[in-house]
Amino acid sequence: MPLIHRVLPPTPPATLEDYRATGGGKGLQAALATDADTVIAEIEASGLRGRGGAGFPTGQKWRAVAANRSSELTTTVVVNGAEGEPGTFKDRTILRTNPHAVVEGALIAASTVGATQVVFGLKHTFAPELARLRAAVDDARAAGWADGIEVIVFEGPEEYLYGEETALLEAVDGRMPFPRIAPPFRRGVTEVVEGDADLWSRSGLSAHVEMAAPDAGIIAPPTLVNNVETLANVPAVVARGAAWFRSEGTDESPGTIVCTVTGSTVRAGVGEIAMGTPLRDVIELVGGGVRPGHRVKAVATGVSNAVLSEEQIDTPVSYEAMAAIGSGLGSAGFVVFDDEVDMVAVAAGASRFLAVESCGQCRPCKQDGLAIADLLAGICRSEAGEHDLDLVHERLQFVADGARCFLAYQQQNVIGSILDRFGTEVEAHVSGGAAPVEPALVSELVDVEGDVAVLNEDHVRKQPDWTYDEEYSGQAPADRDAEHRAAS
Ligand SMILES: Cc1cc2nc3c(=O)[nH]c(=O)nc-3n(C[C@H](O)[C@H](O)[C@H](O)COP(=O)(O)O)c2cc1C
Numbered sequence: 001m002p003l004i005h006r007v008l009p010p011t012p013p014a015t016l017e018d019y020r021a022t023g024g025g026k027g028l029q030a031a032l033a034t035d036a037d038t039v040i041a042e043i044e045a046s047g048l049r050g051r052g053g054a055g056f057p058t059g060q061k062w063r064a065v066a067a068n069r070s071s072e073l074t075t076t077v078v079v080n081g082a083e084g085e086p087g088t089f090k091d092r093t094i095l096r097t098n099p100h101a102v103v104e105g106a107l108i109a110a111s112t113v114g115a116t117q118v119v120f121g122l123k124h125t126f127a128p129e130l131a132r133l134r135a136a137v138d139d140a141r142a143a144g145w146a147d148g149i150e151v152i153v154f155e156g157p158e159e160y161l162y163g164e165e166t167a168l169l170e171a172v173d174g175r176m177p178f179p180r181i182a183p184p185f186r187r188g189v190t191e192v193v194e195g196d197a198d199l200w201s202r203s204g205l206s207a208h209v210e211m212a213a214p215d216a217g218i219i220a221p222p223t224l225v226n227n228v229e230t231l232a233n234v235p236a237v238v239a240r241g242a243a244w245f246r247s248e249g250t251d252e253s254p255g256t257i258v259c260t261v262t263g264s265t266v267r268a269g270v271g272e273i274a275m276g277t278p279l280r281d282v283i284e285l286v287g288g289g290v291r292p293g294h295r296v297k298a299v300a301t302g303v304s305n306a307v308l309s310e311e312q313i314d315t316p317v318s319y320e321a322m323a324a325i326g327s328g329l330g331s332a333g334f335v336v337f338d339d340e341v342d343m344v345a346v347a348a349g350a351s352r353f354l355a356v357e358s359c360g361q362c363r364p365c366k367q368d369g370l371a372i373a374d375l376l377a378g379i380c381r382s383e384a385g386e387h388d389l390d391l392v393h394e395r396l397q398f399v400a401d402g403a404r405c406f407l408a409y410q411q412q413n414v415i416g417s418i419l420d421r422f423g424t425e426v427e428a429h430v431s432g433g434a435a436p437v438e439p440a441l442v443s444e445l446v447d448v449e450g451d452v453a454v455l456n457e458d459h460v461r462k463q464p465d466w467t468y469d470e471e472y473s474g475q476a477p478a479d480r481d482a483e484h485r486a487a488s
């Protein structure tokens with residue numbers, strides 16, 4: 001099975017002319033020549049599912065946003081380019097190699113849902129992607145593609161939570177990237193409270209508990225949030241039709257997906273494959289297979305879902321097949337662990353990453369998360385016993401209590417699955433039968449250079465209060481923010 005080139009072109013178009021020469025622009029042209037309902041029906045028929053991690057049907061989301069259009073306030077399309085899932089580098093690769101497709105997809109979305117504003121949310125650290133994207137936006141403006149649409153490129157914070165869609169909207173609104181409770185089509189960017197347009201910004205309610213409702217005095221413009229890869233797929237769906245899109249992939253997961261493969265492989269890589277391709281083949285195609293002389297022991301799909309064991313490596317890469325084995329596809333970032341990797345060290349590293357990145361609006365997520373990370377660090381250093389392992393299990397039961405976003409469940413999924421599937425290794429550490437090891441570095445990728453994955457090594461210094469101070473203040477980011485607001 002070969003690599004496919006739909007959103008990752010074999011030769012990246014350097015200019016708008018190059019992009020046009022390969023059919024670029026035809027999707028927008030077709031969308032503008034027809035009505036919104038027809039475009040949405042085509043997207044629905046294609047079965048395109050959001051590539052940000054949850055696999056939500058894109059057509060269904062567009063229909064909901066279009067139906068909730070406000071006569072008074074602007075609808076906004078927000079492009080989620082915040083990519084920070086450990087083991088994932090696909091959106092940044094698309095932005096580097098095919099930015100015009102992302103811009104075209106976003107403009108098609110805007111014209112379809114009636115948006116007059118498009119916001120691209122990237123991280124301020126994504127220098128090459130910001131440059132490529134800005135050039136593509138300029139090209140689109142010069143070609144008249146963006147007429148009547150304000151396009152903004154927003155440089156957001158480095159935090160993992162910034163990729164969570166409601167946190168991204170908070171950041172765009174000028175606040176900390178803390179998740180909200182309401183879905184974004186109910187609570188869009190630049191919320192307005194009747195009679196006091198600035199109340200939200202001054203209220204300190206950075207992740208407001210109140211739901212958007214006209215009778216609560218809140219007018220919330222609908223906002224469509226889609227992932228970079230989702231939107232990069234849109235132009236071809238509109239130009240070539242749903243049947244063409246479905247000519248690759250499975251019934252429930254049509255099309256292709258851009259995978260990142262890192263870890264114990266011959267090389268690190270990013271490549272586009274047909275949905276439904278067995279994971280073993282993806283590891284071979286994109287990563288050159290496991291290191292010679294070793295076998296795959298486990299594969300993580302980022303830090304969101306249950307870790308796969310060796311027996312599950314032939315699972316097809318699709319939403320339904322990954323769900324059927326109790327895991328998830330996430331953003332198709334596959335981290336491969338071979339027989340030399342200590343899975344308890346991986347659990348400790350993943351737990352630490354999630355606990356540090358937790359914002360602390362929900363106490364169990366932060367406090368139990370940090371406690372789990374500490375306990376696991378002790379276990380992998382072989383300094384802890386059976387009682388500590390019992391405590392990890394106990395804390396895992398409560399860590400997601402009252403959680404307003406998925407991050408707390410990620411602790412349960414990832415750590416729970418490692419404890420469950422690699423119990424013998426865990427037992428060896430608690431009984432003193434395993435060599436002590438340090439927690440593994442689990443952090444976001446800063447680059448995939450050549451064949452090498454570069455992880456953010458600074459993350460080990462990041463404190464749970466999101467500073468890089470020598471000492472942890474003991475405060476959660478949400479508490480620091482509240483204190484800061486109260487003082488100012
Ligand atoms: C902790 C967390 C981090 C996330 N990070 C990203 C991200 O970096 N990029 C992204 O597109 N979606 C991310 N998501 C998913 C988004 O919340 C959202 O589902 C997605 O942007 C919707 O777009 P889609 O429907 O096109 O997939 C994250 C979710 C969570 C809970």
Ligand code: SF4
Binds near residue numbers: 357360403407408
């Ligand atoms: S679940 Fe965790 S990361 Fe999500 S909002 Fe609550 S404290 Fe923050």
